[in-house]
Amino acid sequence: MTVALSHIFKSSTAQAFRGLTNILEKAKAHAEATDAPENAFMENRLFPDMHEMKWQVQMITEFAVRGAARMTGIAGDALPDLPMEGDTFDALIARIADCGDTVAKADDATIDGNETMMISMPIGPDQTMDLDGKTYVLSFYLPNLFFHVTTAYNLLRMQGVAVGKKDYMGI
Template sequence: MSPTALLVPTFTQMLQSLSAWLDKAAAHEQASGAEPDDVLTKRLAADMFALAAQVRFTAFQAQEPVYRLRGDALPESLLDVRRAGWNADATPSSLRDAQTCIADARAFLAGLAPHALDEGAERPIALELPDGAVFDMTGEQYLRDWALPQFYFHAIAAYAILRNHGVALGKPDYVSHMFAYLRPGTMPQDR
């Protein structure tokens, strides 16, 4: 499977799910009498980023590999998404902002040509982390060992924060894209 064929649908599907989770979170907050945007301040542990940051990091991680595989520098607008994640505790945010961030990432992915990333599989990637660590790998190694795990880490953190906060999410919400493949008549409630 080519890098483009793997990443674009994978990231797009999970971003769609993340958007739906936030819709459920807003409804949950309203039903409980809370301000819907307050859910963005929730976190799993004191030393973890809050939901607002996890959403931004998920959107960032969906776009970063495109630039790395093409050999392009990350644009300032994408770096702003990452900075907004780092500063989410200090900068007020809203569910509308979070949904816009997700929608922008989805639109970016939708605009890619069918084989946009494929030539980057063998490209040398130097991944420099903010703490100074540098990892040297091929594009394929970067996708497998960094891009996909990082993306899913932040998406799953967002899911876990919402579940922990009482939002009614379950496995069908996490893998909602699978229902496109469901054999008719095989859902347990259909039997």
């Protein structure tokens, strides 16, 4: 049995986004119950040189939209550029929903047909990485998706938000 690349891409993104929404909703409720300012959660980071929690959400939602665009054949210089916005739980939850809708609308047949399409991606100053579509999804997109969702989860958990594995998994 073969699983379509579009199914892997879209279902994994949808599940990760459900989990991300779950943990943000619980964080919002926790902030309201404890009278903690949302900004304390949004600006939290594990180490001074890492990005804050809100950036983790902003970045992974943009990454998902750009990933869907890449897999439907949009050239690198024409990829959507989402502003890094959303400073409240409600704004981030709405951003996740909007970006999830965009990913869900990507054409399955086009994604599936682009398994061997070469994608050239910037990975740093004056550096690119070339991957075929299948490798991009399985070895680059999915690890990045789960890394940033996990980081957001850990940042909220560290602040006492009662989230668990089921929340993270979007169950």
